[in-house]
Amino acid sequence: MAIKSETLTKILENLTNVYKIANQPCNRVPLVDQIVYFILSREETKEKVQAACQSLTHHFVDWNEVRVSHPREIQEILTQHLTKNVLEKAIRIKEALFNLFNLYNRLDLQFLWEKDFLELQEIFKRIPGLDEEFLCHLVTVAFFESDDIISTACLRVGSRLNLWEEADPYSLKKNLLKEIGGFNVAKLARLLHLHGEAICTLAQDCNKCCILAACEYGKKDLQQKAESGNDLKPESGAKKQPKRIVPKDKPNLEANRNKHSKKEIKASKNEDKKSKQNQKANKKK
Numbered sequence: 001m002a003i004k005s006e007t008l009t010k011i012l013e014n015l016t017n018v019y020k021i022a023n024q025p026c027n028r029v030p031l032v033d034q035i036v037y038f039i040l041s042r043e044e045t046k047e048k049v050q051a052a053c054q055s056l057t058h059h060f061v062d063w064n065e066v067r068v069s070h071p072r073e074i075q076e077i078l079t080q081h082l083t084k085n086v087l088e089k090a091i092r093i094k095e096a097l098f099n100l101f102n103l104y105n106r107l108d109l110q111f112l113w114e115k116d117f118l119e120l121q122e123i124f125k126r127i128p129g130l131d132e133e134f135l136c137h138l139v140t141v142a143f144f145e146s147d148d149i150i151s152t153a154c155l156r157v158g159s160r161l162n163l164w165e166e167a168d169p170y171s172l173k174k175n176l177l178k179e180i181g182g183f184n185v186a187k188l189a190r191l192l193h194l195h196g197e198a199i200c201t202l203a204q205d206c207n208k209c210c211i212l213a214a215c216e217y218g219k220k221d222l223q224q225k226a227e228s229g230n231d232l233k234p235e236s237g238a239k240k241q242p243k244r245i246v247p248k249d250k251p252n253l254e255a256n257r258n259k260h261s262k263k264e265i266k267a268s269k270n271e272d273k274k275s276k277q278n279q280k281a282n283k284k285k
């Protein structure tokens with residue numbers, strides 16, 4: 001996978017003009033909770049990680065108590081919900097809390113939201129284990145209030161735009177993080193997701209697309225539709241039967257034919273009746 005930077009810049013620019021995305025993070029997002037969530041989330045489902053975080057906050061008074069607790073005690077709580085590398089994760093949580101405490105002498109870090117986000121990125125880079133992937137997670141949560149980084153819609157639009165070949169969101173995220181960094185991955189994924197929900201749906205509307213110029217898939221799709229005339233057909237796909245039109249001044253021959261034949265039958269019946277009456281009269285004579 002290699003995204004051409006000029007193509008990417010153009011795509012991001014056009015999509016940003018159409019979709020309104022936050023340019024400031026939500027400062028209510030609890031920073032330490034997100035660090036713990038991120039450490040626990042590797043190879044586990046969202047539901048299990050949420051349950052594990054809840055158990056930690058119920059069992060311990062605060063993150064400072066977690067920091068000074070034995071890793072085995074943390075592991076014991078986590079194993080109620082998680083199965084993958086639980087002791088290793090417990091140790092990583094303790095290390096991250098230890099490093100943060102060393103830096104700020106406290107673990108209530110909400111005041112950090114007052115800093116510029118670029119500065120915040122630099123701070124997290126100094127904490128071992130909080131890499132570009134953590135940054136991507138934090139941006140997705142704090143800017144876009146979501147925890148789904150590579151959604152199905154995002155995956156579909158990126159493939160159509162030929163930005164990547166990966167069909168697996170995990171390996172795609174890993175490769176993207178290496179190429180364009182956490183902040184850009186989060187932003188690109190969000191914009192492609194919004195576009196995939198609005199225009200580049202399963203039945204894409206390429207005529208309305210703001211990035212058509214960068215999309216060979218869309219250009220081919222429009223060409224094929226124009227050639228087959230698909231875009232002119234009714235949406236249901238069912239052809240309407242033409243209505244039979246009968247000119248008002250044209251005589252209805254069939255009805256007239258019936259009318260005539262009824263008259264003829266009546267006349268012949270009358271004739272039969274008359275001849276029978278005549279025959280009877282002749283016999284009497």
Ligand code: SF4
Pocket residue numbers: 157160161199200201204205206209210211212215217218219
């Ligand atoms: S041109 Fe069509 S296929 Fe390409 S991104 Fe736009 S809507 Fe999707």
